[in-house]
Amino acid sequence: MMTRLGIRPGWRMAVALTVMGVLAATWWTWAAQGRTAARLAQAERLQCPLPPINAAVKQPGMVWVPAGEFDFGDTVYPEEQPLRKTRVAGFWMDRTEVTNDQFAQFVQATAYVTVAERPVDAAQHPELPPDMRQPGAVVFVMPNAVNGKGELTQWWRYVAGAQWRHPGGPDTHIKGRGAFPVVALTYADALAYAKWRGTSLPGETQWEWAARGAQPGAASPREQPTATNTWQGLFPVANSAEDGFVGLAPVGCYAPNTLGLFDMIGNVWELTADRWTPDHSSASPPDTDPAPFKRPGPSAQRVIKGGSFLCAPNYCMRYRSGARQPQEEDLATSHLGFRTILNAPGP
Numbered sequence: 452m453m454t455r456l457g458i459r460p461g462w463r464m465a466v467a468l469t470v471m472g473v474l475a476a477t478w479w480t481w482a483a484q485g486r487t488a489a490r491l492a493q494a495e496r497l498q499c500p501l502p503p504i505n506a507a508v509k510q511p512g513m514v515w516v517p518a519g520e521f522d523f524g525d526t527v528y529p530e531e532q533p534l535r536k537t538r539v540a541g542f543w544m545d546r547t548e549v550t551n552d553q554f555a556q557f558v559q560a561t562a563y564v565t566v567a568e569r570p571v572d573a574a575q576h577p578e579l580p581p582d583m584r585q586p587g588a589v590v591f592v593m594p595n596a597v598n599g600k601g602e603l604t605q606w607w608r609y610v611a612g613a614q615w616r617h618p619g620g621p622d623t624h625i626k627g628r629g630a631f632p633v634v635a636l637t638y639a640d641a642l643a644y645a646k647w648r649g650t651s652l653p654g655e656t657q658w659e660w661a662a663r664g665a666q667p668g669a670a671s672p673r674e675q676p677t678a679t680n681t682w683q684g685l686f687p688v689a690n691s692a693e694d695g696f697v698g699l700a701p702v703g704c705y706a707p708n709t710l711g712l713f714d715m716i717g718n719v720w721e722l723t724a725d726r727w728t729p730d731h732s733s734a735s736p737p738d739t740d741p742a743p744f745k746r747p748g749p750s751a752q753r754v755i756k757g758g759s760f761l762c763a764p765n766y767c768m769r770y771r772s773g774a775r776q777p778q779e780e781d782l783a784t785s786h787l788g789f790r791t792i793l794n795a796p797g798p
């Protein structure tokens with residue numbers, strides 16, 4: 452007799468045992484990966500040597516990005532398309548992502564309080580559940596297993612008390628991590644920092660042009676880059692950290708691009724000044740795509756670029772200059788940072 456699934460009863464036990472064996476092996480592999488990740492995390496460096504800043508150049512700590520014209524976008528995901536011929540004027544750009552030390556200088560000078568530290572404006576987000584009405588940020592927490600339905604809350608958690616000084620939550624800190632990129636900030640926070648510095652946030656085309664090394668014919672490889680901080684293994688349950696870092700890396704641990712810009716691809720996503728549009732067509736209406744982690748209710752979104760330490764081939768192949776993603780502009784997260792630009796005469 453056959454069952455409804457077409458399996459002979461005698462085979463049921465064998466099938467069940469096989470499935471249980473596969474599940475056990477998978478769990479064991481994930482658990483082993485978790486132990487490896489924990490061991491690697493303990494061995495990670497807290498600082499990487501950067502070339503000394505030349506104080507004689509016009510904008511110390513920044514890199515000149517020359518003017519040029521290129522095909523803006525890529526062809527992997529719909530939001531990157533269509534390719535569009537775009538001209539960019541020359542500008543200066545921070546050679547690294549803004550670090551905790553740099554942001555601390557700003558806070559010390561101005562007593563600025565970041566959005567993640569302030570009471571949540573419930574009038575702006577009336578649908579918010581109670582746990583999201585406390586000050587905090589969205590934090591990536593590596594799960595032991597996932598249900599396969601792609602529900603983002605399996606690895607993203609809103610953590611009350613998470614903010615730039617405590618990016619993983621109240622029990623975490625940035626002591627000794629001054630060279631790491633600052634995270635758990637919002638668009639307003641990044642703008643406030645840039646204003647204090649006398650700089651601004653890059654537009655999406657400026658960021659992408661800089662990430663390409665100001666090369667119109669730069670290749671746009673599909674493969675996961677090796678000399679950047681991304682995610683090796685099956686996201687979000689297995690992280691082999693072959694690039695040397697389980698989570699964030701200090702800025703400048705990998706070779707810079709041809710212009711001298713570090714970590715444009717990977718480490719933290721980087722905020723741009725541009726509002727999100729669902730693609731590159733000029734007729735695209737803004738703000739219609741869901742954010743990666745979406746709070747209830749409407750919220751303005753900005754374009755973020757470059758991918759992060761969480762980008763893996765099976766989940767988010769956005770470790771490319773042409774890739775992009777939306778980000779709610781008033782929601783702080785643990786995989787997003789920024790760098791600034793200066794519109795000023797070149798060298």
Ligand SMILES: [Ca+2]
Nearest residue numbers: 680681694696
């Ligand atoms: Ca990594």
Ligand SMILES: [Ca+2]
Nearest residue numbers: 714715717719
């Ligand atoms: Ca980056």
